[in-house]
Amino acid sequence: MHTTPAAFEQYWQQTLDDLACYAARPEIELLPLRSTDFATLYGVRLTSLGPYRLYGYLSLPTGRGPFPAIYYAPKYQSVLEIIPQGTANLQRSAYITFALAGRGQRGSDSPYAAMFPGLLTAGIDDAESYIFRGLAADSVRGLEFLLTRPELDPARLVVVGNDLALITAALHPGVTQVVTTPALFYRTVEVAPKTLAYPLEEINDYLRAFPEKAATVHQTLAYFDLVALAPRVTASTLLLAGPPGSALDAQALAPLVTALTGSVTVHASEQSSYKDGLYTEQWIARQCGIADVQRILPEHWREERI
């Protein structure tokens, strides 16, 4: 069930080689509406594998760097956020933040506009043309762009996201910390049939409609299996597991923890976006040497309201 394809390394090396054929050619545009006295926001356009032109939001803190950075890898939703909903805008005073829309997401939705649900199975019957091969390349391209910024302290570069965050850390050594919430590619073939919830329900829908494609779908998913990619990750990892008893709880994710080579912290969801969010903010701040985390928390999470 968990056989790693023989061409696994070759698949990913070819993906990176193909990406390297395209210069990023960044265009950076000031966005005054979202700029403040503590941070300046830019819209960024980059070329990725395809070639495909991507869009992202780069926020640079005011003052002299170098600064730590949070790279928000492409999410599984159509909307591209500057910083995730509910994050204190003041986060942008302490970190460079860069949020990238992968191909198909708003901002990067021309010529390809992804559907949600739908993206998870787009091209899934062929590993070469599977949309997530391109999305993984997009995410790496965003990281490469961030690493070119002179304001960045490359010793403090945190990637945050779902599976793509971990995949990015696996494909590029520039990531120093990763915060990942597996949702799509952890033993998908086993986990999907146990749920009726999207996005994994997309896999169930697809295999119900095209049962004859099961073998090729499984083959494609094997290239993206997080356990197979984990040994390549050298970054310190915060693994956000589901609540105990859920399909992706800490116990279920144990093989992933074992496979990761860097230090790993597992946080089991407390079923509270406040508690889980606070834990994550504090972990990132500790990793980046930011002492005054209270200042950059949302007002309703602070011990003392400012």
Added chain:
Amino acid sequence: MPKAVSVDYQSKVTKPTDFAAFWQGAWRQAEAIPLAPELVPDRLRSSDDIEVFQVFYESLDRVRIAAWYCRPVRRAERSPALLFLPGYQMDPPIPKEWARKGYLTLSVAPRGKLRSMQQFNPGYPNLLTHNIIDRQTYAYRGFYVDVWRGIDFLLSRPEVDPTRIGVTGTSQGGGLTICTAAMRPEVRAAAAGAPYLCGMMDAIELTHTYPYQEINDYLRLHPEQRALVQETLAYFDGLNFADQITCPTIVNIGLQDNVCPPETGYALFNKISATDKRLYTYDGHGHDAGRYQHSAIVDQFFAHHLLS
């Protein structure tokens, strides 16, 4: 733990005297446009127990609105129905879960959302401040009507029992639940979670997180427009719809909500006119508003009011 929030928070939001007339005008415009519903079976998403349809209907400004409609394969001739409303950044989900519980469920993608963005697409961020200084063209004028027309779609379906329609959603879906319950007397039960679009001018001072931060961004660049922004938002604020709600209503909030300040949740609840209403507060919870515990309460609430 963070400091406790005030349960008797006094909102600065005031109701315009022509609030009702404003919305009657919008609704009259909408009523003149035929609904023209279209139901397209989605075989890929359907299963043995649930039929899934892509739905399209006409709304204000003749914007074509998309939605997902799910119905249990095994159902009574007339079944209860739910209108499910999406969060601000959420892609409207296929509501199979609600259909499995026995409800004919419509999940609407109001204008600007994925699948309803061909004619209107201010984007995210931006929707919240699109034409914010003119209530007649503000983004949410059409957006609200799109949602209310979802009730008309349900009423157009022969399998829907028109006396058993409920509405629910969280965050923006919670705010939309409030205004829908207020404007559509056909709604018999409403469950609003972590309601957004309520106490908006309060919220931008209580929190500095997106999406409300969009308004602060706008005002920072256009401080001279503050009075007009405040004037416009008053017509769209859930607090000003709340006194029209008469159906049984439940609201849940997280006391550490970093998106929709709990103070505004209290202010909203205090203004809801329904006699059968209940507020559930979840300490130690943020914008999830205790969803994991609360979902069973919502299930029970709708089962009591719609299934029985």
